[in-house]
Amino acid sequence: MILAVDVHYRQCSATAAGVLFAHWQDAAAERELVTEIQGIEDYQPGQFYKRELPCILQLIAAFDLRPQVIVIDGLVYLNGATQPGMGCHLYEAFERSVAVVGVAKKRFRTLPESYALLRGGSKRPLYVTAAGMSLESARARILSMHGPNRMPLLLKRVDQLSRGIADA
Numbered sequence: 543m544i545l546a547v548d549v550h551y552r553q554c555s556a557t558a559a560g561v562l563f564a565h566w567q568d569a570a571a572e573r574e575l576v577t578e579i580q581g582i583e584d585y586q587p588g589q590f591y592k593r594e595l596p597c598i599l600q601l602i603a604a605f606d607l608r609p610q611v612i613v614i615d616g617l618v619y620l621n622g623a624t625q626p627g628m629g630c631h632l633y634e635a636f637e638r639s640v641a642v643v644g645v646a647k648k649r650f651r652t653l654p655e656s657y658a659l660l661r662g663g664s665k666r667p668l669y670v671t672a673a674g675m676s677l678e679s680a681r682a683r684i685l686s687m688h689g690p691n692r693m694p695l696l697l698k699r700v701d702q703l704s705r706g707i708a709d710a
Contacts, residue, residue, distance in 0.1 A: 561575070
């Protein structure tokens with residue numbers, strides 16, 4: 543099972559959302575998941591994972607999920623290979639037993655442009671990084687996801703769920 547996750551923050555709380563799907567090309571989620579989290583960490587520059595990781599782990603625990611792959615809104619490695627991003631910390635939290643694919647809408651300053659991926663007719667790339675699977679495989683899977691636009695449909699859906707947008 544593949545789990546795409548996203549977290550939306552308010553002042554002292556957050557909404558963690560997930561969509562579960564079986565195949566990268568699926569047009570709809572098998573299950574949509576949302577949980578509210580209170581008492582989240584303050585944002586600390588350079589340590590975003592300290593805020594986001596507990597929210598994702600709480601979502602996974604709340605629904606007793608056992609994904610084989612987790613897709614995050616962000617980067618696994620900030621420089622593509624060695625500088626840990628949120629996804630790397632998630633990969634380590636699962637003791638490297640669950641692959642993590644990071645899909646970011648903006649390039650982090652230390653990430654080479656070679657991590658860019660164009661989808662649909664968009665001229666604005668997504669940036670893909672991965673742990674637990676090859677970068678080539680992660681890129682191919684994100685490219686194959688359903689939807690004609692830059693953002694795959696299920697990744698757009700999990701963003702909407704985290705923001706409380708029921709139907710869009």
